[in-house]
Amino acid sequence: MKRLTFALLFCWCLFMQVRCDRFYYEEWLTPVYADSVAIHQMVVESPRPLKNTAKIYYKDSTIYIIEKDSGIHVIDNRIPANPLPIRFIKLAGCADVAMQGNIMYADNFTDLVVMNLANPNQPTLVRRIKGMYPAMADGKPAIRYQSNYQYYQCIDSTKGKVVGWNTGIRDTTKCYKSF
Amino acid sequence: MRNYLYFILLGSLLSICWACAKDAGVTTTSNTGKGGSLARFAIVGNYFYVVSDYSMKIYNISIPDNPQFIANEYVGWGIETMFAHGKNLFLGSSNGVYLYEIQPNGTIVRKSYYRHFQSCDPVVAEGQYAYSTIRSGWDCRIRDTINELQILNVSDIDAPQLVSKFKMDFPIGLGVDGDHLFVCDKEGLRILNVADKRNPTQIHYIKNIDAVDVIVLDKHLLIIGASKLTQLDYRDMAHPKIISTLNLK
Numbered sequence: 001m002k003r004l005t006f007a008l009l010f011c012w013c014l015f016m017q018v019r020c021d022r023f024y025y026e027e028w029l030t031p032v033y034a035d036s037v038a039i040h041q042m043v044v045e046s047p048r049p050l051k052n053t054a055k056i057y058y059k060d061s062t063i064y065i066i067e068k069d070s071g072i073h074v075i076d077n078r079i080p081a082n083p084l085p086i087r088f089i090k091l092a093g094c095a096d097v098a099m100q101g102n103i104m105y106a107d108n109f110t111d112l113v114v115m116n117l118a119n120p121n122q123p124t125l126v127r128r129i130k131g132m133y134p135a136m137a138d139g140k141p142a143i144r145y146q147s148n149y150q151y152y153q154c155i156d157s158t159k160g161k162v163v164g165w166n167t168g169i170r171d172t173t174k175c176y177k178s179f
Numbered sequence: 180m181r182n183y184l185y186f187i188l189l190g191s192l193l194s195i196c197w198a199c200a201k202d203a204g205v206t207t208t209s210n211t212g213k214g215g216s217l218a219r220f221a222i223v224g225n226y227f228y229v230v231s232d233y234s235m236k237i238y239n240i241s242i243p244d245n246p247q248f249i250a251n252e253y254v255g256w257g258i259e260t261m262f263a264h265g266k267n268l269f270l271g272s273s274n275g276v277y278l279y280e281i282q283p284n285g286t287i288v289r290k291s292y293y294r295h296f297q298s299c300d301p302v303v304a305e306g307q308y309a310y311s312t313i314r315s316g317w318d319c320r321i322r323d324t325i326n327e328l329q330i331l332n333v334s335d336i337d338a339p340q341l342v343s344k345f346k347m348d349f350p351i352g353l354g355v356d357g358d359h360l361f362v363c364d365k366e367g368l369r370i371l372n373v374a375d376k377r378n379p380t381q382i383h384y385i386k387n388i389d390a391v392d393v394i395v396l397d398k399h400l401l402i403i404g405a406s407k408l409t410q411l412d413y414r415d416m417a418h419p420k421i422i423s424t425l426n427l428k
Contacts, residue, residue, distance in 0.1 A: 050406050050408070053391075053407075056401060057212050058396065064212075081423050082423060098212070098221065100211055112229070127245070
């Protein structure tokens with residue numbers, strides 16, 4: 001009897017497989033949240049550490065470094081051997097800037113912001129053009145590439161308003177067993 | 180009396196300067212700054228172009244502090260970067276490079292599309308040539324493993340031709356200055372000699388520079404990384420030297 005049980009167990013072990021699909025990843029987007037009241041405000045602050053820097057712009061010995069989705073670092077570069085951070089322009093959802101004369105254009109969440117930087121120490125808001133990126137207004141990411149879908153982490157509206165998206169991967173490895 | 184004359188002279192000089200400054204503000208494009216190769220904003224003449232995933236918004240900025248919206252055009256999927264070159268706009272997308280021509284009224288017309296494998300690819304151009312880096316990676320396209328620089332002949336905007344390729348590790352932003360090309364790669368900054376477009380050669384691979392994108396100034400390179408700003412003096416191309424690193428982390 002003991003032998004039979006053992007044989008049965010042995011057969012069962014032979015047929016049963018426990019395995020995982022390895023290296024099964026999926027690209028998805030994770031939301032960047034901001035305080036929904038503050039997102040449409042431009043605030044000039046003192047310099048702060050550079051992090052998540054992404055894009056860069058140069059005009060008249062001043063360097064503008066965009067911190068992804070947060071704002072613009074203003075750096076006095078009259079002495080390239082000694083660049084001097086002078087201001088941080090807080091601007092939610094900012095990704096790009098361009099300048100014509102002393103006027104700077106920057107994106108702020110769904111809006112286009114027009115600033116005067118005649119004095120880089122004192123950036124001033126000239127006007128705001130609402131709804132430059134209407135696609136973002138629904139708070140959902142745009143569909144990228146030639147596909148019909150885009151995975152993203154579900155939005156938790158208690159965390160604020162979505163001002164941007166980070167691309168990432170997630171491990172969707174599932175383990176399973178079968179007979 | 181002499182003082183009085185001086186005042187008049189000074190006054191007239193000032194008014195001339197003022198007139199020049201005003202003139203420059205209205206008519207020339209040299210009044211714009213310089214962006215890196217990963218930009219999605221471009222200013223050409225009196226027009227301001229904003230590209231998002233698949234649309235292009237165009238504003239008239241002849242009065243810079245009061246942009247007037249003039250058009251919104253569909254430009255194609257997965258647009259990631261924009262580079263203005265003369266009257267052309269080069270759009271780097273996840274499938275290839277779109278070449279657009281700017282019309283006198285500021286609107287744009289697609290002239291051609293150079294397709295490559297799905298990947299990320301900023302593009303810059305100078306003279307008759309465009310330079311595009313193609314990289315694999317999670318944020319671009321999952322299973323491709325192409326990492327290279329491509330040089331295109333764009334003298335015929337209707338039919339860009341691939342001239343050569345150069346293998347890279349994981350290239351991102353790039354900048355060009357005549358015969359020299361600067362490419363931000365996985366381990367640092369590559370400097371290539373591209374005098375012979377068919378056969379680009381590497382002069383330097385300066386490692387341990389945090390490099391994502393560059394801006395080419397006068398023999399002076401601004402290199403932005405994830406948390407660092409590095410400046411490189413390349414007046415002596417044989418011995419480029421780092422003049423400063425801003426790391427405020």
